[in-house]
Amino acid sequence: MRILVTGGAGYIGSHTCKRLKACGHDPIVFDNLSTGHRSFVRFGPLVEGDLNDRAALDRAFAEHRPDAIIHFAASAYVGESVQDPLKYYRNNVGGTCNLLTAAVAHGVRDIIFSSSCATYGTPASVPIVETMPQAPINPYGDTKLVGESMLRAATAAYGMRCIALRYFNAAGADLDGELGEAHDPETHAIPLILAAARGTIPAFSVFGTDYATPDGSCVRDFLHVADLADAHVRAVEALQRLDGFTAINLGTGTGHSVLELIATVERVTERRVPVVRGPRRSGDPAALVADATLAADLLGWSPRHAALDTIIRSAWDWMHNPLHPLGNGTRDAG
Ligand SMILES: NC(=O)c1ccc[n+]([C@@H]2O[C@H](COP(=O)([O-])OP(=O)(O)OC[C@H]3O[C@@H](n4cnc5c(N)ncnc54)[C@H](O)[C@@H]3O)[C@@H](O)[C@H]2O)c1
Numbered sequence: 316m317r318i319l320v321t322g323g324a325g326y327i328g329s330h331t332c333k334r335l336k337a338c339g340h341d342p343i344v345f346d347n348l349s350t351g352h353r354s355f356v357r358f359g360p361l362v363e364g365d366l367n368d369r370a371a372l373d374r375a376f377a378e379h380r381p382d383a384i385i386h387f388a389a390s391a392y393v394g395e396s397v398q399d400p401l402k403y404y405r406n407n408v409g410g411t412c413n414l415l416t417a418a419v420a421h422g423v424r425d426i427i428f429s430s431s432c433a434t435y436g437t438p439a440s441v442p443i444v445e446t447m448p449q450a451p452i453n454p455y456g457d458t459k460l461v462g463e464s465m466l467r468a469a470t471a472a473y474g475m476r477c478i479a480l481r482y483f484n485a486a487g488a489d490l491d492g493e494l495g496e497a498h499d500p501e502t503h504a505i506p507l508i509l510a511a512a513r514g515t516i517p518a519f520s521v522f523g524t525d526y527a528t529p530d531g532s533c534v535r536d537f538l539h540v541a542d543l544a545d546a547h548v549r550a551v552e553a554l555q556r557l558d559g560f561t562a563i564n565l566g567t568g569t570g571h572s573v574l575e576l577i578a579t580v581e582r583v584t585e586r587r588v589p590v591v592r593g594p595r596r597s598g599d600p601a602a603l604v605a606d607a608t609l610a611a612d613l614l615g616w617s618p619r620h621a622a623l624d625t626i627i628r629s630a631w632d633w634m635h636n637p638l639h640p641l642g643n644g645t646r647d648a649g
């Protein structure tokens with residue numbers, strides 16, 4: 316299949332393009348390079364364009380005639396979404412609406428959507444199953460929930476087929492060392508803990524140690540990005556047999572606390588992580604852990620690289636990889 320991958324120059328999108336190509340599909344990346352990297356687009360052409368530019372979308376559809384869409388492109392920082400919510404509604408809600416309008420106009424009806432566990436807000440219990448209430452507690456999560464609503468309505472009205480994949484926390488890097496996470500500024504926990512271990516930032520701040528969790532820090536479900544990529548290929552293939560709108564969690568089913576991440580980084584890297592215990596970050600739920608039974612049932616998917624050590628080791632290796640687009644100029648104190 317020819318697949319239009321919006322946000323394919325980004326972290327999860329680029330790993331998915333690699334997997335698509337390996338499985339015999341042809342990814343076409345549509346990306347404005349706002350947080351993505353040209354050097355991550357290696358598995359098919361790059362169409363440089365913005366989701367909010369309808370003419371650019373029309374040209375991409377007309378030229379490349381995709382059979383399906385995988386829609387990653389979005390602004391994706393919880394903290395920033397609290398500071399600048401309208402950026403998030405404009406890019407994530409406006410962008411998705413524009414993309415769907417173009418897809419309908421060009422007769423493309425199959426779409427995989429990057430949703431998030433952030434749509435659940437503060438769940439009543441974990442692990443979270445897909446039927447539990449969605450009540451986001453930050454604007455980012457709300458934009459993903461609105462995206463799901465739009466897709467649910469569009470599947471009903473225009474005969475589209477959609478799978479919304481609600482990922483928990485993407486982490487780690489390509490196990491062949493070709494790709495990885497490269498955000499500037501970086502806000503995600505694992506790369507920041509590794510940067511502190513390496514000495515490129517003075518210390519890692521733990522956002523809150525007074526949560527109602529076993530050690531007081533937040534608990535998250537960290538999923539290797541290669542497993543996420545594999546799930547996307549399975550999902551786009553599954554659209555051939557799944558009509559309408561389906562939402563599926565992607566996680567390992569195991570939670571790890573922020574303090575546990577720090578301890579694992581210290582063990583894997585054999586370095587000390589300077590830590591500052593700080594206040595809570597606005598918009599953070601205490602614990603998010605997936606029940607991923609539906610992904611196994613509908614996609615035949617289960618994570619293959621779920622061990623936290625594997626995830627952290629791959630992220631650490633990537634941080635030292637010459638292909639890292641932001642790697643030059645970072646100081647290794649060790
Ligand atoms: N990283 C995670 O843990 C996580 C978890 C759940 C969901 N998600 C979702 O997965 C998707 C990918 O996340 P990521 O971590 O790879 O982020 P990323 O920032 O690395 O990738 C996003 C890509 O989209 C592009 N983009 C953004 N706005 C665009 C626009 N208007 N037009 C064209 N391109 C645009 C960026 O340049 C970038 O290449 C996002 O939708 C995010 O919300 C991520």
Ligand SMILES: O=c1ccn([C@@H]2O[C@H](COP(=O)(O)OP(=O)(O)O[C@H]3O[C@H](CO)[C@H](O)[C@H](O)[C@H]3O)[C@@H](O)[C@H]2O)c(=O)[nH]1
Nearest residue numbers: 391392393431432433482483502503504520521522533599
């Ligand atoms: O410097 C930091 C950074 C993070 N954290 C903590 O580490 C945990 C993980 O934070 P991340 O920023 O790495 O990721 P989030 O849990 O905020 O992930 C959220 O944002 C992601 C997109 O960036 C996904 O959408 C995901 O589903 C959604 O839960 C949180 O408890 C956070 O408070 C710290 O303690 N210090």
